[in-house]
Amino acid sequence: GDSVTQMEGPVTLSEEAFLTINCTYTATGYPSLFWYVQYPGEGLQLLLKATKADDKGSNKGFEATYRKETTSFHLEKGSVQVSDSAVYFCALRKTGANSKLTFGKGITLSVRP
Amino acid sequence: EAGVAQSPRYKIIEKRQSVAFWCNPISGHATLYWYQQILGQGPKLLIQFQNNGVVDDSQLPKDRFSAERLKGVDSTLKIQPAKLEDSAVYLCASSQMSPLGEQFFGPGTRLTVL
Numbered sequence: 001g002d003s004v005t006q007m008e009g010p011v012t013l014s015e016e017a018f019l020t021i022n023c024t025y026t027a028t029g030y031p032s033l034f035w036y037v038q039y040p041g042e043g044l045q046l047l048l049k050a051t052k053a054d055d056k057g058s059n060k061g062f063e064a065t066y067r068k069e070t071t072s073f074h075l076e077k078g079s080v081q082v083s084d085s086a087v088y089f090c091a092l093r094k095t096g097a098n099s100k101l102t103f104g105k106g107i108t109l110s111v112r113p
Numbered sequence: 114e115a116g117v118a119q120s121p122r123y124k125i126i127e128k129r130q131s132v133a134f135w136c137n138p139i140s141g142h143a144t145l146y147w148y149q150q151i152l153g154q155g156p157k158l159l160i161q162f163q164n165n166g167v168v169d170d171s172q173l174p175k176d177r178f179s180a181e182r183l184k185g186v187d188s189t190l191k192i193q194p195a196k197l198e199d200s201a202v203y204l205c206a207s208s209q210m211s212p213l214g215e216q217f218f219g220p221g222t223r224l225t226v227l
Binding site for chain 1: 116117144146148153154155156157158161168169204206208214215216218219220221
């Protein structure tokens with residue numbers, strides 16, 4: 001079945017450091033790919049998405065590129081802030097009537113001042 | 114625009130008791146999802162409704178879990194009887210009917226089964 005694998009965490013960085021969070025997926029067909037973020041005490045929010053190969057999603061300084069050849073959707077940010085501390089989930093969604101999201105385990109990011 | 118509402122936010126029960134969660138989706142959203150998020154894991158779909166019909170309930174433990182969405186708006190998820198392993202956050206999400214419609218999540222209900 002479909003699955004999403006995220007790198008093991010947690011990740012702790014200093015402010016202004018470069019961030020990469022790895023995500024790979026297994027799925028038949030051509031899924032859409034997503035990054036969701038969960039800030040402390042809040043619900044899941046969509047951070048960015050890409051719907052086809054080579055698409056780049058971006059939001060709030062975060063970017064991720066849909067790489068079909070490596071089945072990856074790694075999240076990057078050039079300079080993290082303390083306010084980026086949260087749990088990040090990679091997810092995929094197939095097209096069709098069943099539009100459920102399949103999530104990875106999530107990774108906790110802590111950014112030190 | 115109001116977001117997805119869920120209640121209660123927290124619930125503590127003993128095993129073998131029953132519990133119910135309520136979700137009110139964003140107005141006009143035809144599709145409603147219930148996800149279970151166990152600590153340290155990503156959310157897992159339990160059931161998906163399109164209006165008041167079930168699209169996918171393949172991961173719903175039907176011997177103890179039930180869900181309904183009367184009139185295609187609000188939804189309730191029930192567990193009876195609860196087990197220790199049901200301790201989790203139960204997330205409700207909704208989206209428009211479009212296949213690419215973004216899913217908006219509620220704050221979740223944290224269930225602790227003792």
